[in-house]
Amino acid sequence: MSPVGTLEGMADPQEVLSRRVQSALGAAFGPEFADTDPVIRPSQFADYQANAALALAKRLGRKPREVSAAIMEHLDVSDVCRDVEVSGPGFINLTLREDWIADQARGLLDDDRLGVPLQRPLNIPLDYSAPNVAKEMHVGHLRTTVVGDSLARTLEFLGHNVIRQNHIGDWGTPFGMLIEHLLEVGEASPEADLLTTDPNAFYQAARNRFEASGEGPDDFAARARRRVVRLQSGDEETLRLWRELVGLSKVYFNKVYTKLGVTLTDDDLAGESTYNAMLGDVCEELESKGIAEISDGALCVFLEGFTGREDKPLPLIVRKSDGGYGYATTDLATVRYRVNDLKADRILYVVGAPQAMHFKMVWATARKAGWLPEDVETTHVQIGNVLGSDGKILRTRSGAPLRLMQLLDEAVERAAAVVAENRPDLDAESRAEIARKVGIGAVKYADLSVSHDTEYVFDFDRMLALTGNTGPYLQYAQARIRSIFRKGGVDPTRIDGRITVSEGAERDLALKLLGFGPVVEQVGELLQPHRLSTYLFDLAQTLTTFYEHCPVLTAQSDAERESRLALVAVALRVLVQGLDMLGVEAPEHM
């Protein structure tokens, strides 16, 4: 393995240039300037531009162009840049050397990590997916699942210890009604089995039963209420029935997870019920520390800066007046548990944007209680709504919530139609496999290609298109490289050629490849998978231009062919690795 492009992230030109300019700053103006940010940015006039002189001019009381000239005198980049010049009011334009770019790209070929640095490992509890028992997973859950899973994959690749926490809704008053309904229909009945295929239908049936119930002491509603009390007091038979319900729901969740290819397993389940035993303690501690107080019979936390209508203080209710605990209490317990038991350095919650206020209040309370130390960062990765073509939350035509399974099946069916048309030469089994990868990949990529906190319109035609910023377009980009290797009879994993960069399109491609490490780092820091999607889309477009100008198999000379094969071999690995971080599979053929 070559040291290039590994641990130090040296394949990143921006990083290399930053360090060089920094040391010039130190040499020109003294050591106290050696850690000034040189503000290196990609530029349309050169590969990069250093913009430090403008800010420094003020600090030094000199003209920006003079400052630039002083930097230039000490700047040693002859091995990296072929052109360095001062432009405009004092920018320094930096143009990289072709042989430097080629060497760095060659370094990627030998680097398992493709230029992605290995970071100091942090413990990162990652709360995502979190559907509710005996309810349909809706497209909102689809998005928290897909975005969360991509973050898990990316942070793991960066070297972190990601602890997946699937905070399923498996507790609360509806369980009285659900358990009574389960008893009525029979645990082994087809109605009970609905929980594993169409949980919403089961939920609706229980709900209807509840609403149509009389108010007599032996009627359904009264039984359901008594059942809640028995559940909360730990009655063994009631708990058994509750476990049965949760178990059947898990079957459904796992079907969806398997179909989606997400990395969640039963070991990652840490639902609301997990925290039951801690809730009394949470409340007591808040009360004894004087953070919570009784208001209208409920135990509440009032925090500075949180007000509702007419500037009335907004309470975070931690124990209701009937003694019951709610969503907020459980989430306070998650913070305490994740810090104390999971030894969290950084805690992430991938949850719908409407819950932003809830998390702010929970964390502020936890900080006040001393459960969340200053140096542990909590982040709400806010998930925006998925809309239908009418601009409203996605539903079926009849207005019912959409069944996630159905949606995924439809994506695969539509993909199958496209594959059947484009690849009649493949056998049925291969076509089905491609259709599955393309259909599911398209749905996931649509979630990941837009910023996670914005709304987007769910549109099968657009997400399955072979052009534009779509999953299938990127899958095709990598399949096309594979077909070049197949045609040339070359194994892409056994490429060992020298890379030379002479054509502009070769240079663009090589430089683009060097951008992979930095973008993955950025995703880990900013928690925005769409930055990776944008990068991969750019890369795929760069490849298209590359093919137009630079034939690979029919290159002019053996050396040129070797070099181009090496470049596309790196591109293939970057595309496959990048798609994998998004949780999108990369089919061999398309």
Ligand code: ARG
């Ligand atoms: N089950 C909740 C819902 O469907 C999401 C839970 C998110 N996680 C958390 N720790 N609150 O909205």
